[in-house]
Amino acid sequence: MFKKTFFYGLFTLCLLACGQVAFATTLVREQEIAQCLPGEISTWGDGQDRAAISSPILFVYQHANAPAWFDEPLVLAAIQRSAQAWSPCGIASRVTRGSNAPPTDRILVQWSEAGSRGNFGLANLGDRTLSLGLSAFQLLKTRRPDFDARSTLQMVISHEMGHFFGVMSHSKRCVDVISYYNNGQGDTCQIRGGGQIQPGIEYRSDLPTACDIQRCRMANQKPMTP
Ligand SMILES: [Zn+2]
Numbered sequence: 001m002f003k004k005t006f007f008y009g010l011f012t013l014c015l016l017a018c019g020q021v022a023f024a025t026t027l028v029r030e031q032e033i034a035q036c037l038p039g040e041i042s043t044w045g046d047g048q049d050r051a052a053i054s055s056p057i058l059f060v061y062q063h064a065n066a067p068a069w070f071d072e073p074l075v076l077a078a079i080q081r082s083a084q085a086w087s088p089c090g091i092a093s094r095v096t097r098g099s100n101a102p103p104t105d106r107i108l109v110q111w112s113e114a115g116s117r118g119n120f121g122l123a124n125l126g127d128r129t130l131s132l133g134l135s136a137f138q139l140l141k142t143r144r145p146d147f148d149a150r151s152t153l154q155m156v157i158s159h160e161m162g163h164f165f166g167v168m169s170h171s172k173r174c175v176d177v178i179s180y181y182n183n184g185q186g187d188t189c190q191i192r193g194g195g196q197i198q199p200g201i202e203y204r205s206d207l208p209t210a211c212d213i214q215r216c217r218m219a220n221q222k223p224m225t226p
Contacts, residue, residue, distance in 0.1 A: 001122050001160075025195060029203060032175040032192050036211035040173060042190065044183050047168030049219035053125055056092035057164055058106040059083060060099050065111040067137050070153065072097070078150070079109055082158040085207040086165050089216035093165075103128060107164055109157075121156040123163035130160045154206040162212060166219035174203045176212050 061079055063072040076097055083093045099106075108129045115131025116122045120140075122131045132153075140149055158177045171179040174189035174197055181197060181204075182188045188197070197203050208216070217224060 001119055025191075025198065025201075025203075028192055028195060029175055029205075032173070032211075033205050033209045036209070036214045037192070040192070041211050041215060042172040043169035044172055044180055046170055046180075046183075049168050049215060050166045051220050052089075052091045052166045053107070053128070053164045054105075055220075056094060057083075058101060059093060059095045059109050059130070059161070060101055060106045061095065061097045061109045063098070063111075065134060066132075067111075067134055067141075069141070069149070070137075074150065075153070078154050078157050079161075081154065082161050082207065085158060086161060086213075086216065088213045089165055089208075089220060090222035091165055091216075091220055120152065121160040123160040125163065130157075130164070132156065151202070151206055155202075155204060158205075158207050162208060162216065165216050167212060167215050168219075171211065171215075173209075173211055175205050175209055177205050177208050178212050178215070179204055 059079055061072075061076055063075065066072070066075060076095070080095045083095050086093065106128065110129060110131055111134055112129070112131040113133060113135060115124065115127075115129050116133030116136070118133060118135060120133050120136040122133075123129075124131065137149060137152070140147065140152060155177060162178050167178050169178075172189050173179055174181060174191050179189055191197070191203070205212075214224065
Protein backbone atom coordinates (compact mmCIF):
# COMPACT_ATOMS: atom_id res chain seq x y z
CA MET A 1 0.00 0.00 0.00
CA PHE A 2 1.11 3.54 -0.64
CA LYS A 3 -0.19 5.47 2.32
CA LYS A 4 -0.64 9.19 2.76
CA THR A 5 2.63 9.18 4.71
CA PHE A 6 4.11 8.92 1.26
CA PHE A 7 3.56 12.68 1.10
CA TYR A 8 6.41 12.93 3.57
CA GLY A 9 9.17 14.53 1.57
CA LEU A 10 6.99 15.86 -1.19
CA PHE A 11 5.55 19.02 0.28
CA THR A 12 8.53 20.85 1.64
CA LEU A 13 10.93 22.53 -0.68
CA CYS A 14 14.66 22.32 -0.77
CA LEU A 15 15.72 25.95 -0.35
CA LEU A 16 19.45 26.24 0.32
CA ALA A 17 22.67 24.41 -0.56
CA CYS A 18 20.90 21.38 -1.89
CA GLY A 19 23.11 20.97 -4.95
CA GLN A 20 26.14 19.35 -3.32
CA VAL A 21 24.11 17.15 -1.05
CA ALA A 22 21.88 16.11 -3.92
CA PHE A 23 24.87 15.13 -6.08
CA ALA A 24 26.42 12.87 -3.43
CA THR A 25 23.02 11.44 -2.58
CA THR A 26 22.30 10.65 -6.23
CA LEU A 27 25.47 8.56 -6.51
CA VAL A 28 24.70 6.53 -3.38
CA ARG A 29 21.10 6.13 -4.50
CA GLU A 30 22.12 4.79 -7.92
CA GLN A 31 24.47 2.29 -6.25
CA GLU A 32 21.75 1.19 -3.85
CA ILE A 33 19.34 0.65 -6.73
CA ALA A 34 21.85 -1.46 -8.67
CA GLN A 35 23.36 -3.49 -5.86
CA CYS A 36 22.07 -5.23 -2.74
CA LEU A 37 24.90 -5.68 -0.22
CA PRO A 38 24.95 -8.58 2.27
CA GLY A 39 22.96 -7.66 5.36
CA GLU A 40 21.09 -4.80 3.71
CA ILE A 41 17.76 -6.58 3.41
CA SER A 42 15.66 -5.39 6.32
CA THR A 43 11.91 -4.96 6.67
CA TRP A 44 9.42 -3.38 9.07
CA GLY A 45 8.09 -6.87 9.74
CA ASP A 46 4.55 -5.88 8.76
CA GLY A 47 3.94 -8.82 6.45
CA GLN A 48 5.14 -12.25 5.43
CA ASP A 49 6.75 -12.74 2.02
CA ARG A 50 5.21 -15.60 0.05
CA ALA A 51 5.18 -17.13 -3.40
CA ALA A 52 3.74 -15.06 -6.26
CA ILE A 53 -0.05 -15.10 -6.62
CA SER A 54 0.33 -17.13 -9.82
CA SER A 55 2.90 -17.97 -12.44
CA PRO A 56 2.74 -16.45 -14.94
CA ILE A 57 0.86 -13.36 -13.72
CA LEU A 58 -1.52 -11.64 -16.14
CA PHE A 59 -2.15 -7.93 -15.49
CA VAL A 60 -5.19 -6.49 -17.28
CA TYR A 61 -5.53 -2.71 -17.36
CA GLN A 62 -8.85 -0.87 -17.41
CA HIS A 63 -8.47 2.85 -18.04
CA ALA A 64 -11.96 3.95 -16.88
CA ASN A 65 -11.97 6.78 -14.28
CA ALA A 66 -8.29 7.60 -14.80
CA PRO A 67 -7.10 11.20 -14.23
CA ALA A 68 -7.36 13.30 -17.42
CA TRP A 69 -3.60 14.01 -17.36
CA PHE A 70 -2.68 10.31 -17.73
CA ASP A 71 -3.75 8.88 -21.09
CA GLU A 72 -4.20 5.16 -21.62
CA PRO A 73 -0.95 4.48 -23.54
CA LEU A 74 1.02 6.27 -20.79
CA VAL A 75 -0.44 4.18 -17.97
CA LEU A 76 -0.22 0.97 -19.97
CA ALA A 77 3.45 1.66 -20.76
CA ALA A 78 4.12 2.27 -17.06
CA ILE A 79 2.49 -1.07 -16.15
CA GLN A 80 4.57 -2.82 -18.80
CA ARG A 81 7.75 -1.15 -17.56
CA SER A 82 7.10 -2.25 -13.97
CA ALA A 83 6.26 -5.82 -15.05
CA GLN A 84 9.45 -5.96 -17.09
CA ALA A 85 11.47 -4.61 -14.17
CA TRP A 86 10.12 -7.34 -11.85
CA SER A 87 10.94 -10.10 -14.36
CA PRO A 88 14.46 -10.82 -12.91
CA CYS A 89 12.50 -12.26 -9.96
CA GLY A 90 12.02 -15.32 -12.16
CA ILE A 91 8.22 -15.16 -12.36
CA ALA A 92 6.83 -14.42 -15.82
CA SER A 93 4.14 -11.81 -16.31
CA ARG A 94 2.11 -10.33 -19.13
CA VAL A 95 0.23 -7.06 -19.50
CA THR A 96 -2.86 -6.43 -21.63
CA ARG A 97 -5.65 -3.85 -21.71
CA GLY A 98 -9.36 -4.34 -20.89
CA SER A 99 -9.81 -7.95 -21.99
CA ASN A 100 -12.43 -10.47 -20.97
CA ALA A 101 -10.05 -12.74 -19.09
CA PRO A 102 -11.88 -14.56 -16.26
CA PRO A 103 -11.33 -12.86 -12.87
CA THR A 104 -9.59 -15.95 -11.53
CA ASP A 105 -6.92 -15.71 -14.22
CA ARG A 106 -5.94 -12.09 -14.05
CA ILE A 107 -5.01 -9.16 -11.82
CA LEU A 108 -7.25 -6.20 -12.68
CA VAL A 109 -5.35 -2.89 -12.67
CA GLN A 110 -7.98 -0.20 -12.20
CA TRP A 111 -8.70 3.33 -11.00
CA SER A 112 -10.96 2.91 -7.99
CA GLU A 113 -11.49 5.08 -4.92
CA ALA A 114 -13.13 2.21 -3.08
CA GLY A 115 -10.32 -0.15 -4.07
CA SER A 116 -7.50 2.25 -3.18
CA ARG A 117 -9.22 3.51 -0.01
CA GLY A 118 -7.87 7.01 -0.50
CA ASN A 119 -4.28 5.84 -0.99
CA PHE A 120 -2.20 6.24 -4.16
CA GLY A 121 -2.46 2.52 -4.66
CA LEU A 122 -3.58 -0.68 -3.00
CA ALA A 123 -2.96 -4.32 -3.87
CA ASN A 124 -5.83 -6.61 -2.88
CA LEU A 125 -4.64 -10.18 -3.30
CA GLY A 126 -8.01 -11.64 -2.37
CA ASP A 127 -9.92 -9.63 -4.99
CA ARG A 128 -7.00 -9.82 -7.44
CA THR A 129 -7.14 -6.04 -7.97
CA LEU A 130 -4.42 -3.42 -8.11
CA SER A 131 -6.29 -0.18 -7.47
CA LEU A 132 -4.93 3.27 -8.22
CA GLY A 133 -6.40 6.27 -6.39
CA LEU A 134 -7.63 9.25 -8.39
CA SER A 135 -8.07 11.52 -5.36
CA ALA A 136 -4.50 10.97 -4.14
CA PHE A 137 -3.12 11.87 -7.57
CA GLN A 138 -5.45 14.88 -7.73
CA LEU A 139 -4.13 16.05 -4.36
CA LEU A 140 -0.54 15.64 -5.54
CA LYS A 141 -1.28 17.70 -8.66
CA THR A 142 -2.93 20.43 -6.57
CA ARG A 143 -0.15 20.65 -4.01
CA ARG A 144 2.80 20.17 -6.37
CA PRO A 145 1.73 21.18 -9.90
CA ASP A 146 5.41 21.32 -10.94
CA PHE A 147 6.10 17.74 -9.83
CA ASP A 148 6.30 15.01 -12.47
CA ALA A 149 3.47 12.74 -11.36
CA ARG A 150 4.44 10.13 -13.97
CA SER A 151 7.30 9.18 -11.66
CA THR A 152 4.88 8.73 -8.75
CA LEU A 153 2.59 6.67 -10.97
CA GLN A 154 5.47 4.41 -11.98
CA MET A 155 6.54 3.98 -8.37
CA VAL A 156 3.06 3.18 -7.11
CA ILE A 157 2.52 0.59 -9.86
CA SER A 158 5.91 -1.04 -9.19
CA HIS A 159 5.23 -1.11 -5.45
CA GLU A 160 1.76 -2.63 -5.64
CA MET A 161 2.82 -5.07 -8.34
CA GLY A 162 5.58 -6.31 -6.02
CA HIS A 163 2.93 -7.52 -3.55
CA PHE A 164 1.49 -9.81 -6.27
CA PHE A 165 4.99 -11.15 -6.90
CA GLY A 166 5.04 -12.13 -3.20
CA VAL A 167 7.03 -9.30 -1.61
CA MET A 168 4.65 -8.45 1.23
CA SER A 169 6.62 -6.95 4.12
CA HIS A 170 7.64 -3.31 3.61
CA SER A 171 11.34 -2.57 3.36
CA LYS A 172 13.35 -0.40 5.77
CA ARG A 173 15.76 0.40 2.94
CA CYS A 174 14.51 3.84 1.78
CA VAL A 175 15.44 3.32 -1.87
CA ASP A 176 13.51 0.07 -2.32
CA VAL A 177 10.28 0.43 -4.25
CA ILE A 178 8.67 -1.70 -1.52
CA SER A 179 9.90 0.66 1.24
CA TYR A 180 8.02 2.67 3.79
CA TYR A 181 9.93 5.77 4.90
CA ASN A 182 8.82 5.29 8.50
CA ASN A 183 6.74 3.03 10.70
CA GLY A 184 4.60 5.80 12.17
CA GLN A 185 6.30 5.29 15.55
CA GLY A 186 9.35 7.48 15.10
CA ASP A 187 11.59 4.97 13.30
CA THR A 188 12.82 5.94 9.84
CA CYS A 189 14.16 4.00 6.86
CA GLN A 190 17.86 3.52 6.16
CA ILE A 191 20.20 4.88 3.49
CA ARG A 192 23.59 3.26 2.82
CA GLY A 193 26.31 5.19 4.68
CA GLY A 194 23.84 6.64 7.16
CA GLY A 195 22.36 9.37 4.98
CA GLN A 196 19.01 10.95 5.70
CA ILE A 197 15.98 11.49 3.48
CA GLN A 198 16.00 15.10 2.25
CA PRO A 199 12.69 16.95 2.48
CA GLY A 200 11.17 17.57 -0.91
CA ILE A 201 13.28 14.99 -2.74
CA GLU A 202 11.90 11.54 -3.50
CA TYR A 203 14.49 8.91 -2.62
CA ARG A 204 12.52 5.77 -3.39
CA SER A 205 13.19 4.09 -6.75
CA ASP A 206 10.45 4.08 -9.42
CA LEU A 207 11.28 0.48 -10.27
CA PRO A 208 12.32 -2.54 -8.17
CA THR A 209 15.87 -2.36 -6.84
CA ALA A 210 18.44 -5.14 -6.53
CA CYS A 211 17.23 -5.83 -2.96
CA ASP A 212 13.56 -5.87 -4.05
CA ILE A 213 14.45 -8.46 -6.70
CA GLN A 214 16.53 -10.49 -4.24
CA ARG A 215 13.63 -10.62 -1.78
CA CYS A 216 11.28 -11.60 -4.60
CA ARG A 217 13.58 -14.45 -5.63
CA MET A 218 13.82 -15.66 -2.03
CA ALA A 219 10.03 -15.51 -1.66
CA ASN A 220 9.67 -17.63 -4.80
CA GLN A 221 12.52 -20.00 -3.91
CA LYS A 222 14.58 -19.06 -6.92
CA PRO A 223 18.35 -19.52 -6.75
CA MET A 224 20.22 -16.38 -5.79
CA THR A 225 22.70 -16.53 -8.68
CA PRO A 226 20.52 -16.79 -11.78
ZN1 LIG B 1 2.67 -1.84 0.08
